[in-house]
Amino acid sequence: MKLAFATLVAAMTLPTPAAAAALKDAIAADMPQLMTLYRDLHANPELSMQEVGTPAKLAAEMRKLGFQVTEKVGKTGVVAMMKNGPGPTLLLRADMDALPVIEQTGLPFASKVTVKTAAGVETGVMHACGHDTHVAAWLGTARRLAAMKDQWSGTLMMVLQPGEEVGLGARAMLDDGLYTRFAKPDRILAFHDSAALPAGVIGVTKGYALANVDSVDITVRGLGGHGAYPHTTKDPIVLASRIVTALQTLVSRENSPFDPAVVTVGSFHAGAKHNIISDEAKLQLTVRSYAPEVRKKLLDGIARVARGEAIAAGVPEDRMPVITVEPTYTPSTFNTEAYATQLLQLFGSHFGADRVQQTKPIMAGEDFSQFWLADKSKEAVIFWVGGVPKTKWDAAGGDETKLPSLHSPFWAPEAEAVISTATEALTVATLDFLKKG
Secondary structure (H helix, E strand, C coil): CHHHHHHHHHCCCCCCHHHHHHHHHHHHHHHHHHHHHHHHHHHCCCECCCCCHHHHHHHHHHHHCCCEEEEEECCCEEEEEEEECCCCEEEEEEECCEECCCCCCCCCCCCCCEEECCCCCEEECECCCCHHHHHHHHHHHHHHHHHCHHHCCEEEEEEEECCCCCCCHHHHHHHCCHHHHHCCCCEEEEEEEEEEEECCCEEECCEEEECEEEEEEEEEECECEECCCHHHCECHHHHHHHHHHHHHHHHHCCCCCCCCEEEEEEEEEECCCCCEECCEEEEEEEEEECCHHHHHHHHHHHHHHHHHHHHHCCCCHHHCCEEEECCCCECCEEECHHHHHHHHHHHHHHHCHHHEEECCCCCCCCCCHHHHHCCCCCEEEEEEEEEECHHHHHHCCCCHHHCCCCCCCCCCCCHHHHHHHHHHHHHHHHHHHCCCC
16 A cells, blocks of 8 residues: 555656746736636626526637637537647536525625526526636636646646536536547546635545435325314324434434435425415425445435335325435545545645645535546546635634535635636646656
8 A cells, every 4th residue: 555655656746846936927927817707707607507608708718728619518518628749638627607596795796697597586696606716717727738738748628517506517518428529538637616624725535525415305295174173184294294303313323324424304395374284295305425325225215214104194005205306416426546645645745735635525516426427447536625715714713614605695715816726736737647758
């Protein structure tokens, strides 16, 4: 093990202090334009799979840099290819969609965009997950690598992905021939801004990094009637309440504490009037796990608990609960151990140990996982770049529960630190992997 790690470290190409300083200076020179792009993207966010302006702007910029650009891959995605001599292929991915959130950051360039959802609900739109920083750093990395072609050899595959927030974009691009029309990458790399790290700090997780995400709907069916005569009914609210309580045992009593899992009932709707016992109640669940076998155990357990509680309540067979698991679930994200270890060493050597840390897995989801699952023989990592301004981090004492999270209407990362750090990290990682010889 030690020999393998030593060999891995020895194979890395660390820039000289002069080269590292030159790279930092070049990125600093790019930052005014990248920040202008970031503010424009932030003020003009687009919902998942409805991205039009964002990919058009970035496609034009990539063509100026000499990339071969294809638009509308997976509906609205962009693939920009640069072949620069013999060597392996590296995929660098950024997601570009925003969320149906009304922004409350108070930023001078805050989003004022409003739209109607497919359900007819009017909502604001906001880059509450920081994808605007991802896009800006993606372009910043492309600029540096296009200007440094004499320092690397191979193929750069830049992927601008739609629809991450709904878990559809990566799969859509793969289904549209990402790995057959363009190239099958040897390594896959991305970053995500973090609301749990100080601005400019890099976090790398080994192994499982993000979770399987399933959405489950349960329609609990009873027999309605007058609230004054409950004995003539089968009350779905009482039954659904029993189901909610029993579901907690799937994690606390049936799942190993060494296998992380979450079952959260996020919505409970039933009834319309004080004195009417309704004939159904609706539950909406989010279910999180890492390992496929744990996911299956949870989903099977939900079905068993719902049916079992209905039987115990005396509900007739033709009124058993109806359980729907959304077919488009987001699979867990796995950072391959060797690549994660290498990046921790590479980033630590380049940025300094105080700016790089090994981070724990989280229960959020990311469809970046799809790119690795399409070919698990390859290496893949998504790493974090902290976005919490230092003053806010210090004021909270490093307690992330006291800070706005991703998806919060108040999330405003220190964008300049995120974009410059991510651009530098992605560039260093690319130069290391696509080094000549």
